[in-house]
Amino acid sequence: AVVDKITIKAKREKNSPQIVKSLLYSSKYALTLEEDAQLKIINDFKDGIAQSEAPTKNVLESYLANLYWQYFQQNRYQFYNRTKAETKIDTIDFRTWDLSTLFEEINIHFQNSLTDPVLLQKVKVNDFKPILQDQKGSKLYRPTLFDLLAHTALAFYKTPENNITRPANKFEISNPDLLCEANEFIEQELDLSDKTSLQSKALGVYQELLRFHTKNTDLKAFVDVDIARLKFVHQNAVFTEKDRQFLEVLKNAAEATSPQPVSGLYSFEIASYYNQEGNSYNPKTNTTNQWKQKEAVELCDLIIKQFPKSNAANKSRDLKARIVEKRLQLKGEQFLPINKPSRILVNYKNHDSLNLSAFKVSNRDLQKLDKLHPETKKLGFIQKLKMYKSWETILKNEGDFQNHSIEVLVPELENGQYIILAKAKEKSNSFAYTSIQVTDLALVETRTQSQHIFQVIDRNNGKPMHKASLKLSYQENYDRAFLTKIFTTDSKGIVKIPFPKKRWTSIKTMISSGDDAAYFGDYFINPKYDKDERNIVTYKSFLFTDRSIYRPGQPLYFKGILMETFEGKSKVAINESVFVTLYDVNRQKVSELDLETNDFGSINGNFIIPISGLTGEYYLEIYGVSGLVKENYYFSVEEYKRPKFETSFEPITDSFKVNDSIVVTGKATAYAGSNITQAKVTYRVKRIVNFPRWYFWYRPYFNSPPQEIAHGETITDASGKYQIKFKGIPDNTIDKASLPIFNYEVTADVTDINGETHSTTTTVRVGYHAMTANISINESVDKDKKDNKLTVNTKNLNGQFVPAKGVIRIFKYKAPSNVLR
Structure with a gap:
């Protein structure tokens, strides 16, 4: 009731912020109190829009679009499983729409929210303070209502999540002229023929924002929009040399806005790009960008020096802090032999030397250490332990601010458990530790159908350890107190334990043989299962x-x-x-x-x-x-009618490459044997991207929405045949080196003169390569035989055999010179 009174008063006074606020509050209560609240809220916003004028109407349009968008994000799995409908099945209940319909509705309302931009640009953001969460300095970058609504729309238009079938004239950022200075970008004529493209609409909004802020004397909002626009174009561009052009435009923009502090923001983006390039450095596979991190630090220092109190300087300080941050990690073998020198791997960044220490510990100490948080408490705990040995090591620091690795020597240690602690010699809070166990014993386990078998051996030479003591501490079915049993190994170092009635879990093992003792775990022993001997019919x-x-x-x-x-x-x-x-x-x-x-x-x-x-x-x-x-x-x-004819495509026997002209032939034949002539054929060609199996071994999941390549109509000839021609257009956003395979799904609907319709589908596979080759050979080959066979099978991408010539090379693996532990 109170909200209703506020709504009436706000409408009477034409108080836009309060009208919107009251509608938000009524929506909040509806979610708690009413069934089908989402549908009611949407309808309430529609009614509010119909009864309002600008700028209230624009704000409500933006809220409505966001409500649709949020509903999709919460229920995307439902929309992905729906096929596209030609019209809205239910014009009111948006929950029944398909993905294309929902996205189009969201677009309509975001576009409506930006109508009458001249009026919106005159409305200060302070006028809507009652419904905003104000952040310090935000008015410098979003000074007007137009800015708020435009950036809200951009959050939708910039999303990569758009799994709808794209048309043949799909919009792509393939024009290098779009990655240019702001004054040139404003004058660019955008291709808006693809009505499903969110990218083209995002570019249009960027143009409006830049055109509006060009008039400002304070360039903060202008530069903020321009940098966001450049990053968006660079991220989604499909043309070559986009990285070089991106850097060139950033440098030109920094020079054009110099000596104003906002020029530092362009320079900061250059430093961020150098940092990203530097992160790709790998000492084995990619050494090109080894010094990019150093270039980024130098550029950050220059920005801080030129504009010490600017936003660009603050960002540069944060970036520099991340780059020069010291990192340290230790990785060693879990078990090391007694009184023999060994090595431990040190991964480090920005360190020159280390102090290393070995602390002898018990099982109880290790358990206490695992329970401590944060890391500073762990360091304090370790340093209170009694030090057994300490040593120093010099690290190679090239000053490139990159991660490096080196193996350092661990001195001879006697039997026991240790924590190896590494700390920087220079003043730093950086430290790392790892636990190791020094023993000559090793434990091997195996199972038979009735027994669980442990074997104790010498880890240096594999010799069985006779009369070694095995002390097992375990729970039964993860329950109750720990039980203990002691076993002694036979002459082969083996202990055989028959399967118990209850499962042994969380088994910890202590082995002692002479002066050597070691701890192993976790193990489990399955219970004995009684076989059902009954004969059942x-x-x-x-x-x-x-x-x-x-x-x-x-x-x-x-x-x-x-x-x-x-x-x-x-x-x-x-x-x-x-x-x-x-x-x-x-x-x-x-x-x-x-x-x-x-x-x-x-x-x-x-x-x-x-x-x-x-x-x-x-x-x-x-x-x-x-x-x-x-x-x-x-x-x-089913209520079905007996079909009178069928249609099908002929097998694809030819090999194709991308951008080739492709022809597929279909035929309509009556079940009586005659040809179906002069029948109407409606066809569409849709492209879907696939990758070889090895692509996903080391790359993340890639999702490419289907794109319509061609559509049209034709008729069957005197022999009942019809041809569909299209061009094998590739997806230019995908790297050729990944060897993508473009599946062109061709669907034809054939309708005879009586109105009976039948459909058929075929797939044409096209790639940058036209053939695949597979080699097969027996897993075991008798080297003394002279008739061992190697089979090579060559096919085109559509699975048809193609003849080919080639060279077969057989390589022999080079055996290692020594056995690793």
Whole structure:
């Protein structure tokens, strides 16, 4: 009631912020109190829009678009599983729409929110303070209502999540002229023919924002929009040399706005780009960008020096801090031999030297250490332990601010458990630690059908350890207190433990042999399972219907055979009582027959399909009175007309590459054998991107929405044939080196003169490569035989054999010179 009073008063006073605020509050209460609240809220916003004028109307349009967008984000799985409809199935209930319809509706409302930009540009953001979460300095970058609404729309238009089928004239940022200075970009004429493209609409909004802020004397908002626009174009561009051009434009923009502090923001983006390039450095595979991090730091220092109190300087300080941050990590073998020098791997960044220490610890110490948080508490705990040994090591620091790795020497240590701690010699809070165990013992486990076997060996030479003591601490089924059992190894170092009645879990093992002791875990031992020795008779039914699809009212005839199996032998089951029941699509019983198998184990009968009710998938259930058989058999009930012709595509035998002209041939033939001539053929070609299996071994999941390549109409000729021609247009956003395969899905709907329609689909696979080759050979080859065979199979991308010539090279693996532990 209070909200309603505020709404009436706000409308009477034409108080835009309060009108919007009251509608937001009523929506909040509706979510809590009402059923179908989402639908009611949407309708309330629509009513509010119809009753409002600008700028209130623009704000409500933006909120409505965001409500649709948020609903999609929460229920995207539902929309991805829906096929596109030509029209809205329900113009009111948006929850029934397909993805294309929803995205178009969101676009319409965002576009409506930006109508009358001149008026919106005059409305200061302070006028809507009651419905805004104000952040310090935000008014410098979003000074007007137009800025707020435009950037809200951009959040939608910039999303990569747009899994709708794209048209043949799909918009792509393929024009290098779009990656240019702001004054040139404003004058660019955008291609808006692709109505489904969010990218083209985003560029249009950027143009409006830049055009508006060009008049400002304070360039903060202008530069903020321009940098966002440049990053968006660079990220989504498909033309070559976009990286070089991006840097060039940033440098030109920095010079054009110099000596104003905002010029530092362009320079900061250059430093950020250098940092990204530097992150790709790998000492083995990519050394090109080793010094990019250093270039980024130098540029950050220059920005801080030129504009020390600017936003660009603050960003540069943060970036520099991340780059010069010291990092340290230790990685070592879990077990090391007694009194023998070994190595430990140090991964480090921005370190010159390290102090390393070895602390001897117990199991209890390690358990306490694992429970401590944060890391500073762990350091304090370790430093309170008694130090066993300490040493220093010099690290190679090239001053490139990159991650490096080096193996450092670990001195000889006696039997026991240790924590190795590494700290920087220079003043730094950076530290790292790892735990190791020094022992000459190793534990091997295996299982048989009735036993769990442990074997204790010397880890240096594999010699079995005779009369070693194994102390097992365990729980039964993860429950109750720990139990303890002690075993002694035989002459082969083996302990055999018969499977217990209850599962042994969380097993910790202590092994001692002479002066050597070691700890191992976690293990588990399965319980003993008693085999069911009973011989059980099992039944299996086979049911056959006279057809797989029926019309309502038709009779259904069936015949079945019942088999019984005992001790591995099967025979027909005679004189067995069974029920056969007919169920409809709603799993409701329609009719039932009580039958008995004859001397041949068979049954037969018939049902009448109901005339009324839903069509769809029906099923027969056969149930044995003994309860040992209960199986379902499905069939279809449809109002169908017997087809008079069929259509299909001829196999794809040719090889194609991208941008080739492709022709697929189809044919329509009557079941009587004659050709279907002068039939209307409506076709569409859709492209879907696939990758080789190895692509996903080390790359993230890639999702490319389908794109329509061609559509049109043709007719069948005198022989009933028709041809569909299209060009194998590739997806230019995908790297050629990934060897993508473009699947062109061709669908044809053929309608004869009587109006009967049938469809067929085929797929043409096209890539930057035209052929695949597979090699197969036996896993084991007898080197003494002279007739060992190697099979090479060459096919085009459509699976058809193609002849080819090539060279086969056989390489012998080079064996390692020594065995690694």
